[in-house]
Amino acid sequence: MASTSARPRVFLHVGSPKTGTTFLQDVLWSQRERAAEHGLRLPGERFHDHFLATLDVRGLADDPAYPERARGMWDRLAAEALSSDGNVLISHELFAGANAEQARRAVARLSGGAEVHVVVTARDHVRQISAEWQEHVKHRSAASFGGFVEGVRNDTARTSWFWQVQDYAGVLERWGADLPPERLHLVTVPPSGADPTILWDRFARTIGLDPAALDTELERSNSSLGAEQAELLRRVNLELGERLPLPGPYPLVVKNVLAHRILEARSGTRLALAAEDQEYAVAESRAVADRLGAMGVDVVGDLADLVPTTGSGAATDTDPYAVPPDATLLAEGVATIADLLVVLNERRAAVQRADDLATTAQEKPVRFALVQAAENRPVLRKLRSAYRLAKARRRGEQPD
Known part of the structure; x- marks a missing residue:
């Protein structure tokens, strides 16, 4: 996409969590100067500034638990974006948690001086439900897998964090309320087992970057936990209680070291939804895909990627929500x-x-x-x- 306007073209990649965002961000920020040479600017001093901007947009920057630098970060990133030439990318999945008014204000800060585009990466809900539970556990949750799935299904009002950030149509509606549909881009994550560079190719083309310009052969981060590792971490959360609070030291010590550095490297049983829960997830994926199709947004990939075949990941012989035996967890704990x-x-x-x-x-x-x-x-x-x-x-x- 070559820019046809003297104004900068700002891409807001606002979500969603667990849709390959860490991979995309790692590729871009590890090669920031090369991206700039190819016409894409990443504002801020470092990627962490984009996280701080999500706090600012969502009205959390004044919380003393967060760095003082978060205050006014959105305005600073916006000012840098507006002073740029060509294409600019602001990217963090937690922007998806903004409500309608917060998103509208954020976009308005840019609209006067830039051509604003909103980008959402999306993956089928069969994979998203288990991925979000793991992410919740990595953020101090003590909810069981089965309890988490039940909570998702019972949330018919769509007020939970899961539906706030995983209803892709809703995210685009909030962030794109004042934008034409051709500036709203839905990038689908290919089916399980596909080459991950397909996602990069789709995303790069969307933001006006030659996919071949950057190296995608990076060490992967933010991988999945097996059932045994996730249950061990959940029990650690229970034992910690109010110690190591979040925000605070928890992500530095537990998430970054215990979860990402140690538990993710260990092999475990792949999480799966029960058959009836998988059918529910497929139906919800189809409903969201239908809404996206009706909205007329730019789909990069295929909406069919969001609707997996029923039965493709369901457990068969065992209860997928059964807690691993204590003997298994003991061995896992000692090794950890x-x-x-x-x-x-x-x-x-x-x-x-x-x-x-x-x-x-x-x-x-x-x-x-x-x-x-x-x-x-x-x-x-x-x-x-x-x-x-x-x-x-x-x-x-x-x-x-």
């Missing part, structure tokens, strides 16, 4: 503790090296500079890394 100790030691060693480097740079700057130069290492980069690590530790944060 061992892996956790290894990770903690690796991080301790890394922190010690950074502390030693910072101390040398502070107490013996000339010697530090000479040694680094002799080893042909970028001095300023090492100093900056050591400084950022020490600063992050003082704030109790995990450095980038």
Whole structure:
């Protein structure tokens, strides 16, 4: 898509969670300069700024639990976008949680000086229900899988977080209320087992970027948990109680280290919906696809991707919501503790090296500079890394 206007063309990728967003964002932010060379600008200093902007848009930035930097972040990203030439992308899946008025205000901030487009990535609800339960558990939830599914089915008013962000038609209606349908883009995630680069190809073309411009061979993050690992994490959440609050240290310690670094790497039983729940999910997927078709939005991919074949992922011989036996969880827990100790030691060693480097740079700057130069290492980069690590530790944060 070549720009035909002198105004910047701003793409707001507003959701939805668990639709390959982390993969897409990792590709773009790991190659930000190359994307800029190909005509796509990512405003802000880093990807975290886009998360902070979701807080600002959703009226959460004043919460003292969040960084003060979140206040006014949407205006700062918008101002940078409006001062740009060509295509601009603002992307975070938590924008999907904005209500109609919040979304309208956010779009209005850009509409006067830019051609605004809204992009939603979407996946079938059979996969989304189990994926969202895992994500809830990674965010301190103690709800069982079966209880979560029951809650989704009973929410006929569509007021829960799940339906707020997973009703793709509703997300596009809120964010695109003041935009023509041709500027609303629905990018479908291909069926399970498909080449993940298909999603990248669809998304890149939508935002005006040559798919071949960036490397998609990256280490994957935010993978699924098996049933045993998810249940173990759920029980850890129960045991933690009010300790390690969210917002706060929980995502830094539990989500990023225990869930992503350790549990995701372990093999487990694939989660599946019971047959009747899968039929429900297929029916809901079909209903959303029909609404999207009636809206006349730009579909990149195929709406049929949102409607899987009934029976494709249902459990057969066993109850998919049965809790793994205690003996299985005990073995899983012991293995996880061992892996956790290894990770903690690796991080301790890394922190010690950074502390030693910072101390040398502070107490013996000339010697530090000479040694680094002799080893042909970028001095300023090492100093900056050591400084950022020490600063992050003082704030109790995990450095980038």
